[in-house]
Amino acid sequence: MVTDLGGDKSTSDKPWPVRVVSQKIGQWIGRLGWIWIDGQVTQIVRRPGTNTVFITLRDPSADLSLSVTTNRDVLDLGAPQLTDGARIVVHARPEFYAARGSLSLRADEIRQVGLGELLARLEQLKKLLQAEGLFARERKRRLPFLPRRIGLVTGRASAAERDVLMNARRRWPSVDFRVINVAVQGPSAVPQIIDALAVLDRDETVDVIVLARGGGSVEDLLPFSDEALCRAVFACRTPVVSAVGHETDVPLVDFVADVRASTPTDAAKRVVPDLGDELRLIAHAKQRLDRALRGLLDREQHRLDALRSRPSVARPLTMVEQREADVAALRDRAARNLRHRLDRAGTELEHTLARLRTLSPSATLQRGYAIVQRADGAVVRNPAEVSGQDRLRIRLAEGELTAIVEE
Structure with a gap:
């Protein structure tokens, strides 16, 4: 059920006719009033015999566009040299054409954005992105030494594509590329580049992404300073190499990318090593290893010889x-x-x-002496120590005698 401002309700029993719906849509849209709009011109139609000019205005960062109608005098006053791809600021109000059921913008003032204003905007955007940390050196990722596959986003059959492919394969003949061709200038460039980056970032076989474009004017390189593209590069999980323009061209994407290459040829040199240089390095390393090994063997041989020469x-x-x-x-x-x-x-x-x-008594006995002992073994030294009829033991040198005291 839908209710309008006046309180009338649309029901299955009382549906609104198309004219009422168109009228109410026009009323709702008319409430927006006059607004200023920034966009990029993709088409200008000047019909002969009429003062009405039709302009298709596109968002530089998205695949969205609106139709703008204005008077020829308004266009000639504000932007007489307006061409496709130019950036303009329009003062307009939305209008809903009930007869065709279409929406357009009626402009009463058109201003073409000059180069100075564009550069001022880019400088302001650069400060904003830098303050948010998109240029921080610590978040830059190192490129792999030898990527399995390289994603390349560039223009179709462009010199940039040829330079990257030819120089990369000259340095490493077996290098593998996944190339996505996109528009590299104009209103559709930014959406196509962002989509290509998303496709390559999701590809698990792609180890590094190269964003390449040849040289051009400041206006031609504006897509590579777009805020949406810079944020898309910052959000990539895969390392991104920016190779846009010549060495003097520095779009904002150069500051956001993990590696900035001055030219597409320089990008090819940065993403893959040179096979000849690597072979020479391997040969030199082998020579150094051989010398070191021979030196080690010689030293050990000398040690063995010194050990063998020792007397032990x-x-x-x-x-x-x-x-x-x-x-x-x-x-x-x-x-x-x-x-x-x-x-x-x-x-x-x-x-x-x-x-x-x-000192032995035996020696004394040998000289004829004897030892007289009582029965209890006591030696008799005085006759008074014995009495009559006592039995005595007499030890001689060659034996013993038993005697009885008579007197």
Whole structure:
């Protein structure tokens, strides 16, 4: 159910006729009033015999366009040299043509944007993007050493495409490209480039994307300074190389891209290594490795020779023989020392035995003496120590006697 401002309702029983719907749409659209619009001219139609001029105005960053009608005098006053691709600012109000059911803008003032104003806008946009961090060096990604596949966004059959492909394949013949041709200037350039970037960024086999275009005027390179394109490049997960224009041309996309190449030829040099240079580097590295290996072998050989020249290695038995002589000398010394000690101990023992024999009672007995002992073993030294009939034991040198005391 739809309700208008007046409170009338459209129902299945009371539907609005087409004229009422057209009238109400016109009323709603008319509420927008007069507005200023910025866009790019894609078509100008001046019909003979009429003062009405029809202009198709397109958004530079999107695939959207509106029709603008104006008086020839308004156009001649504000933009007499207006051509396709120019940027203009229009003061207009929307109008709905009920007879055709179409919408257009009625302009009463048209201003063509000059180069100075465009450059001022670009400078302002540059400051905005830089403040947001789109130019930050720390977010720049390094290019792969040897990409599996290179995505190339460029104009169809352009010199930029030829330069990139030819120079890249000259440097690395087996390099693989996925080329997407787009418009690189004009009102449709930005949407096509953004779509191509999205397609290549989704391709898992593409390791790097090259955005290439040949030289041109400032107006021709304006699409590569578009805000939407700069943000699309910033959002890419795949590293992007910007190779737009000549070395002196610096569109805003150069600041956003991960790598800026001065020309398409320079881009080819940056995305792939030179096969000849790499082969020479490998050859030099091999030579250095060979020299280092030979030097290492020579040093180790010298070390082995020095080790082999040492007496312990040249005549290994010398050490054994020397130790054998030392052991033999020690054994002789030990034997002599032991014999000396044994001899000295024997002599001391003989002396001790001699003293012992001298001091022993047996020696006294040998001279004819005897030892008299009582029955309890006590030695009798005084006759008073025994009495009559005591049994005594008499020890002689060659035996014993038993005696009974009589008196």
